[in-house]
Amino acid sequence: MNLKSVAFGIAASLVLLVACVNGRSDKSTLTPQPVKSKPMNTSTTDTIYFGAGCFWCVEAVFQRLKGVESVVSGYTGGHIKNPTYKEVCSGLTGHAEVCRVVYHPDEIDFATLLKAFFTSHDPTTLNRQGNDIGTQYRSAIYFTQTYQQQSSVKAIDELNKSGVFPNPIVTEVTPFTEFYTAEEYHQNYFNDNGEQPYCRFVIQPKVEKFEKVFKDLLKK
Numbered sequence: 001m002n003l004k005s006v007a008f009g010i011a012a013s014l015v016l017l018v019a020c021v022n023g024r025s026d027k028s029t030l031t032p033q034p035v036k037s038k039p040m041n042t043s044t045t046d047t048i049y050f051g052a053g054c055f056w057c058v059e060a061v062f063q064r065l066k067g068v069e070s071v072v073s074g075y076t077g078g079h080i081k082n083p084t085y086k087e088v089c090s091g092l093t094g095h096a097e098v099c100r101v102v103y104h105p106d107e108i109d110f111a112t113l114l115k116a117f118f119t120s121h122d123p124t125t126l127n128r129q130g131n132d133i134g135t136q137y138r139s140a141i142y143f144t145q146t147y148q149q150q151s152s153v154k155a156i157d158e159l160n161k162s163g164v165f166p167n168p169i170v171t172e173v174t175p176f177t178e179f180y181t182a183e184e185y186h187q188n189y190f191n192d193n194g195e196q197p198y199c200r201f202v203i204q205p206k207v208e209k210f211e212k213v214f215k216d217l218l219k220k
Contacts, residue, residue: 045069046105048113049076049142049176051096052121053129056198058099060190060207061120064218067108072100073182073189076142077174085183091134098142100179110148112217114155117141120210123156124167130202139169142176149173 052058055073062071075088078095088095103113121129123139143149152173160168190203211218 044104044106045102046110046148047100047102047144048110048148049098049100049140049144049179050113050117051077051098051138051140051142052117052123053097053137053139054132054202055097055099055182055186056189057121057129057203057206058097059188060203061116061210062099062101062113063188063191064207064211065103065108065112065116065214066217066219067104067106069102069104070100071102073186074098074100075136075180075182076176076178077140082180085186088136089134091136095136095180096138096140097136097182098140098179108217110151111155114151116210116214116217118155118159119213120206122165123169123171124165126170139171141171141173143173144176149175 050058050062059071059073062068074097075083075093075095076098078088078093080087080093080095083093083095087093088097101113117123121139125139127133127135127138129137129139141148141152143152152171156169156171156173159165190199190207193199194204
């Protein structure tokens with residue numbers, strides 16, 4: 001899939017998300033393509049680390065995609081060892097809240113993961129997603145493979161040229177260094193705490209919109 005197709009697909013996804021927000025239907029037929037249906041090769045996985053605001057939201061979105069084997073919330077990109085949630089929230093450790101996404105490339109390609117990433121948060125707001133403000137909420141892609149870096153950089157360039165977003169994308173594309181798993185109570189947060197106010201009023205609407213746009217890519 002070339003990067004112009006990625007930008008085109010993301011633009012279509014954003015149109016549908018806006019339609020959901022505005023409570024109206026959209027006649028566009030440009031929707032994400034279904035995931036390949038061939039059997040999963042359990043011996044082959046790749047890993048990517050996505051930062052897109054609160055990791056509870058990121059986790060809830062990527063857990064639902066076919067071809068994604070696991071999603072773990074944690075911290076990366078900082079300068080101290082074994083940071084705690086409280087320390088990361090202080091903004092003094094340099095870490096970002098991220099999710100480690102392990103996926104099967106033969107089941108879901110990286111272009112599709114990028115679509116999910118760019119359509120599930122605002123990549124143009126620096127160190128902020130909604131009311132979550134701070135460097136720990138920065139938009140970031142921490143790559144483990146050269147193709148992930150190249151695809152991410154090209155996708156950002158194409159999206160900026162396309163005018164999909166009114167402002168330039170500020171997502172950083174950075175080599176992965178070290179990941180620290182977040183405390184246990186952060187894991188599987190939305191699924192286990194759906195009645196909590198943040199889940200009901202922030203995560204649930206995001207997940208519902210995502211599921212409408214990516215309905216052909218969701219796990220059963």
